[in-house]
Amino acid sequence: MGSAVAQTGQSEGDGADAPDDIVVTATKRSEALIDVPAAVTSLNADKLMAAGFTSFKDFAALVPGLQINNNLGGGVPVIRGLTQGADIGGPTTGIVVDGAPFGISSAYSNGAQDSLDLDPIDLERVEVLRGPQGTIFGANTLGGLISYTLRKPSLDGLEASARGEISDTKFGEMGGSIRASVSGGLAPGRAGLRVSGYWERQGGYIDNDLTGESNVNSSKRYGVSASLLLKPSDRLTILAAAFQQHVNIDGRDVVAYNVGLDPTPRNGQFRYNEYVVPSYKRRTSAGLLTVDYEFDWATFTSLTSYQRVKSFQVLNGTRGSLARTVSQTLPLFGGPAFPTPVILSLDFPATNQRTTQEFRLTSPNGGRFEWMVGVFHNDEKNRLLTNVNGVTPDLSPIPSLAPTLFFDLPTDLKEYSAFANGTYSLTDKLDLTLGVRVGTIKQGFRQRFGGSAAAAYNLLLTSVLQALPTPADTGRVASKESFETYLATLTYEFSPFATMYARYATGFRPGGPNLVVNGLPRSFEADETRNYEIGFKSNFPGGWGSAELIGYYLDWRNIQVTASAQGLSGYANGGRARNMGFEGSLILKPAAGLDIATTLAYADATIREARAGVAARGDRLPYTPRWSGSLSVTYTQPLAGDWEGLVNGVARFVGDRHGALAGSTSTADFLLDGYTMLDARIGVRKGNVELGLFVRNLTDRRAELSAYTRQGFPWVTIARPRTIGMSLGYSF
Numbered sequence: 001m002g003s004a005v006a007q008t009g010q011s012e013g014d015g016a017d018a019p020d021d022i023v024v025t026a027t028k029r030s031e032a033l034i035d036v037p038a039a040v041t042s043l044n045a046d047k048l049m050a051a052g053f054t055s056f057k058d059f060a061a062l063v064p065g066l067q068i069n070n071n072l073g074g075g076v077p078v079i080r081g082l083t084q085g086a087d088i089g090g091p092t093t094g095i096v097v098d099g100a101p102f103g104i105s106s107a108y109s110n111g112a113q114d115s116l117d118l119d120p121i122d123l124e125r126v127e128v129l130r131g132p133q134g135t136i137f138g139a140n141t142l143g144g145l146i147s148y149t150l151r152k153p154s155l156d157g158l159e160a161s162a163r164g165e166i167s168d169t170k171f172g173e174m175g176g177s178i179r180a181s182v183s184g185g186l187a188p189g190r191a192g193l194r195v196s197g198y199w200e201r202q203g204g205y206i207d208n209d210l211t212g213e214s215n216v217n218s219s220k221r222y223g224v225s226a227s228l229l230l231k232p233s234d235r236l237t238i239l240a241a242a243f244q245q246h247v248n249i250d251g252r253d254v255v256a257y258n259v260g261l262d263p264t265p266r267n268g269q270f271r272y273n274e275y276v277v278p279s280y281k282r283r284t285s286a287g288l289l290t291v292d293y294e295f296d297w298a299t300f301t302s303l304t305s306y307q308r309v310k311s312f313q314v315l316n317g318t319r320g321s322l323a324r325t326v327s328q329t330l331p332l333f334g335g336p337a338f339p340t341p342v343i344l345s346l347d348f349p350a351t352n353q354r355t356t357q358e359f360r361l362t363s364p365n366g367g368r369f370e371w372m373v374g375v376f377h378n379d380e381k382n383r384l385l386t387n388v389n390g391v392t393p394d395l396s397p398i399p400s401l402a403p404t405l406f407f408d409l410p411t412d413l414k415e416y417s418a419f420a421n422g423t424y425s426l427t428d429k430l431d432l433t434l435g436v437r438v439g440t441i442k443q444g445f446r447q448r449f450g451g452s453a454a455a456a457y458n459l460l461l462t463s464v465l466q467a468l469p470t471p472a473d474t475g476r477v478a479s480k481e482s483f484e485t486y487l488a489t490l491t492y493e494f495s496p497f498a499t500m501y502a503r504y505a506t507g508f509r510p511g512g513p514n515l516v517v518n519g520l521p522r523s524f525e526a527d528e529t530r531n532y533e534i535g536f537k538s539n540f541p542g543g544w545g546s547a548e549l550i551g552y553y554l555d556w557r558n559i560q561v562t563a564s565a566q567g568l569s570g571y572a573n574g575g576r577a578r579n580m581g582f583e584g585s586l587i588l589k590p591a592a593g594l595d596i597a598t599t600l601a602y603a604d605a606t607i608r609e610a611r612a613g614v615a616a617r618g619d620r621l622p623y624t625p626r627w628s629g630s631l632s633v634t635y636t637q638p639l640a641g642d643w644e645g646l647v648n649g650v651a652r653f654v655g656d657r658h659g660a661l662a663g664s665t666s667t668a669d670f671l672l673d674g675y676t677m678l679d680a681r682i683g684v685r686k687g688n689v690e691l692g693l694f695v696r697n698l699t700d701r702r703a704e705l706s707a708y709t710r711q712g713f714p715w716v717t718i719a720r721p722r723t724i725g726m727s728l729g730y731s732f
Contacts, residue, residue, distance in 0.1 A: 024127050025149065027421075028099055028136055028372060029362055034537050037433065037491040037501035039065070039130035039144075039550045039583060045123035045151070049163065049179070051648070051681065052694060052727070054200065054221075055117050056126075056146065061630050061652035061677075063128045064550075064583035064601035065144075067623045070706050070717055076115045078623050079130050080554055081579045081605035082143030082529065085622025085660040085667070089560050089571065090509050091115065094133060094141035097148045098241075100288055100305035104352050105139050106382055106443065107512055107524075107560070107571060108411045114282060114311055114352075116148075119198045121163075121179040122225045122243060124149045130583065131531045131552065132507025134485035135435040138376060138417060142507040142529045142556070150241055150288075151181075153192030153229040158184040160732055167725025170700060171270055172205030173215045175723075190231050197224040205721055206255065210273040211393075217251035217277075235294045242287040252278040254708070254715040263670065263714070269702075270718070275393050276316040276345045278715070283310050298361045309352040317344035317388060319713055326388060326404055326453060333463070335456030336400050338390055344404075345395070347387040354380045371422040376439070378415035383408070388451065400452055408448035413510070415441045421487060429494075435487035440480065445513035447474040467565075468518040477513040479523050498538040505531050509560060511573075519565030525573050530555045545588040554579040561614045564666050574611030577621055580604050593636040600629040607661065616663025623706070625655030625674065639684065646692075648681040659707030659714070668709040670716070675703035677719065683727075690729040697722050 022033040026040045033042055041063045053059045056077055060068045067078045069085065076083075082092035090107045095116045102116045120126075126148055133141035162180040169175065181196035199222040204215030223245030230238040256274070258266045267273040286307040293300045317323055327338040360374030385408050390401025417439025424432050449470045451457075458469035485508060491501040511525040535550040556577040563572035581603035588596045605621040634648045659670040678699055683692030697703075703719035 024125075025099065026127055026129050026147065028360070029365065029370075031365070034497075034499060034539055034546075035491075037431075037489045037499070037503055037535070039533065039535060039548075039552070041128045041130075041585070043126040043128070045120040045125055048123075048126070049120040050690075050692075050729070051650070052165070052679075052696065054119055054177070056115070057117075059126070061628070061654065062597075062599065062632070062650075063130075064585060064599045064628070065130045065581075065603065066128055067625070067628075067654070067657070068705070069623050075117070076113060077146055079128070079144035080552070080581075081577075081603055081621040081624035082554075082556060083622055083624075084559075084561065085658065089562075091140045092142040092509060094137055094139075094145040095148075096137060096145060097286075097305070098150055098239075098288060098290060098303070099147075100303050100356055100358070101138065101140075101378070102286065102305070102307055102354075103140070104309075104354070104382060105378065105380060105415070105441075105510055106411050106413050107510070108382060108384055108409050108445070113313075114309060114350075115146075116284065118148050118243075119179070119200075119221070119223060119245070121181055121196050121198050122150060122223075124151045130550075131503070131533055131554070132485070132505045132529045134507035135419060135421060135437045135487040135505065138378075138419075138437065138439075139415065139441070139483075140509055142509055142527070143554075150227060150239075151183075151194065151196075152239065153194035153227055154183040154185055155189050155192040155229065155231065156185045158182070158732075161730065163727065163729040165725055165727040167203075167694075167696075167723050169203050169205050169723045170721040172721065173203035173218070175201050175203040175725075177201070192229045194227045194229075195225070198222060202720070204251065206251065206253065206270045206272050206718075208272055208274070208277065209267065210275060216272065217249075217253050219247070219249040221245070221247050237290075237292045239290045240288070242285075244283070244285045246284075247280070247282045249280040250277075252280070252715070253705075253717050253720070254278060255718050257670070257707075257714040257716045259668070259670075259713055265716075266713070270721075272715075274316050274318060275341075275343050275395065276314065276318060276391070278316060279314045281312045284308075298363050301358070301360050301362065303356075303358040303360075305354075305356045307352070307354050309350075311348075311350045311352075313348040313350075315346040315348070317346040318342065320710075322346075322388070327390075329460065330404075330453045330456040333456040333459040335453035336390075336404070338401065339392075339398070341393070343391050343393065345387075345389045345391050347389060348384065349387075350382070350384045352380070352382045354378070368425045369422060371420070373420040374418070376415070376417045376419070378413070380413040381410075382412070383410045385409070403451045404453045405451040405457060406449070410446050411512075412444045413441065413512075414443075415439055415510075417483075429492055431489075431491040431493075433487065433489040433491070437485045438483070440482050441510050442480045443478065443510070443512045445477045445479075447477075447516050448472065471516060474516045477516065477522075479511070479513045481511055481526060483508050483510075483526060497541055498536070500536045501534070503531070503533040503535070505533075507531075511560070512571075514572075515570035517565045517570055520563055520570040521572055524560060524571040525558060527556065527558045527560045527573065530557070544590065545586070547584075547586050549582065549584045551582045552580065561611055562666060563614070569666070572611070575607060575615055576609035577605065577607050579606075579621065579624070595632075595634040597632040598630065600627075602627055607663070610663060613665040614663070615661040619662045620658050622658050622660055625657050627653070627655040629653050642686050644685045646681070646683045646685070648683075650679045652677050652679075654703075660709060666710075668714070670707035670709055670714045672704040672707055672716070675701050675719070677701050677703055688731050690727075692727045692729075693725075694727065695722065695724045696720070 177200035204218035225243035421435030
């Protein structure tokens with residue numbers, strides 16, 4: 001309960017005249033949000049949790065320029081349109097936790113299908129940085145960055161909180177969640193410990209008439225975390241944190257659609273009538289160690305992170321060209337015969353392990369010249385196994401067909417880089433910031449191929465297609481590339497309440513060795529973005545609101561694209577795109593207890609130079625609506641005695657979007673309709689106890705969120721129908 005979730009520089013207090021209240025770490029130093037010369041939205045974790053927003057899929061609509069592509073894996077954020085739409089390749093949006101990068105840099109091992117999504121019980125805030133962030137945060141920040149700041153343990157006293165929720169979904173089943181945390185000092189002022197955990201179940205609402213199962217798309221998320229904060233002296237701070245989270249999605253929120261002129265559900269509303277239902281599981285284990293030592297002239301920071309992710313994804317391969325090739329063609333070349341009905345599952349077990357180390361020196365805030373220098377090392381080991389399996393209607397593997405074909409891709413990546421940036425006050429009102437990052441990335445790749453139909457597959461290649469066979473084992477293939485990224489910003493401060501900036505920044509995504517297939521290049525290069533941006537930020541005097549307006553021109557060059565040869569997909573470079581638009585937000589506190597927050601974004605994101613078969617000039621970039629926005633209104637009013645009441649409503653609008661590049665010959669496009677969704681909440685609070693009633697998707701819209709078309713027909717992700725529930729929270 002409280003003011004708006006999304007903050008662009010406004011005070012969190014009731015009428016406090018304090019433009020510096022919102023502090024962020026978007027530039028790896030603590031700064032007032034209004035002073036950061038970049039497009040940054042700060043989200044308060046407590047308010048996210050109170051509003052029922054427990055995932056970046058929930059709060060995306062509150063951030064201008066942020067969309068979510070959740071058609072594969074666990075979902076991936078897309079900032080300013082930087083995506084091909086099929087989640088192929090490395091990620092274009094970075095994820096960091098307390099400044100340490102998390103996720104996979106490599107193009108392989110489902111790098112762009114799994115984005116770390118932390119629960120708000122573990123967080124102090126979430127910051128979304130729009131525009132390339134390659135100079136400060138390195139690779140895979142072409143479009144921007146999501147930065148999680150962990151909640152720190154208390155050094156004094158005892159703090160605890162618990163929150164429970166129960167809900168019911170129209171056409172579906174019950175769901176619920178529980179979250180709890182406890183934090184306290186072990187030695188007053190010197191040591192503190194925090195432990196938290198959460199469990200959440202979302203009931204299903206999609207049925208399968210073919211198998212007779214109901215609510216096949218239920219899911220569970222749960223996790224635990226612990227952190228230890230030590231202050232041996234006033235100059236030295238040590239924070240050790242560890243967390244583990246599990247995601248079990250029994251079935252995706254997808255419905256099979258018709259193609260052509262009648263893009264409607266082919267089996268009826270909320271039906272997925274296939275034997276193989278797409279599912280997904282992921283376990284993430286991570287640790288983080290931050291050591292800060294304050295010298296008189298600078299702060300030294302050592303930042304160490306470790307992560308291990310194991311995921312298992314199942315997709316339906318029964319339809320489309322793959323099933324026809326494997327089940328009908330390969331038996332003609334000596335491959336195994338398939339029983340009727342032909343049912344194929346595509347299994348993707350993946351293991352990702354990453355260790356990073358950063359050392360940096362940061363000057364104190366407030367001087368005429370502020371600077372930061374650092375070095376960074378990244379070490380990744382990844383493995384992705386793709387199995388094409390023949391299964392029975394009860395999904396039991398057929399021994400002779402499991403796997404029919406397999407591709408085993410172990411990869412490794414090492415990065416060594418150094419970075420520096422400085423801000424010099426040319427006058428009392430005008431600042432110049434310059435930054436650079438240079439480094440080297442080395443990658444290793446190995447491809448293994450086999451399965452019961454491998455010999456028949458190679459015979460088809462050599463005898464009919466006159467192509468080279470796919471090798472059983474390529475041995476290790478290596479690549480090396482150097483990179484540079486740059487940053488230049490001019491900032492003018494009109495007053496303590498208003499600033500304007502002009503920013504130029506670049507970002508990149510690593511290239512690497514390619515699949516060893518005749519017709520594909522042996523390696524592919526990095527792609528990069530160049531961003532030109534002008535922004536204005538203002539906190540209104542008296543603490544009654546804030547405003548932000550940003551215009552940008554984003555140039556995406558040498559785009560990494562999927563290329564096909566011999567029936568397999570690999571990578572190539574080609575094409576160029578640009579996205580130009582504006583993002584605005586306005587937050588008002590016109591009266592005591594009343595908070596109004598609104599956002600609006602316009603994006604014209606299109607292909608400017610095309611590669612044949614991948615896109616056509618003028619294609620809109622996927623998952624990028626021309627118009628999107630949100631409106632949130634919260635009213636808090638004292639009631640009888642010590643009770644306080646709250647009413648909140650949130651409206652989110654997203655325009656139509658393409659699910660793929662319209663000119664692609666390998667991935668069919670699907671135009672997703674625009675939608676407006678409404679959420680509402682009422683609640684009461686007395687002291688440390690809070691009780692709320694809520695309804696999500698109030699008007700019960702059948703919003704089309706994403707589309708996956710690589711298996712012969714569109715699988716469209718449909719928004720959860722109207723969900724009504726109750727929450728209860730307690731803290732002390």
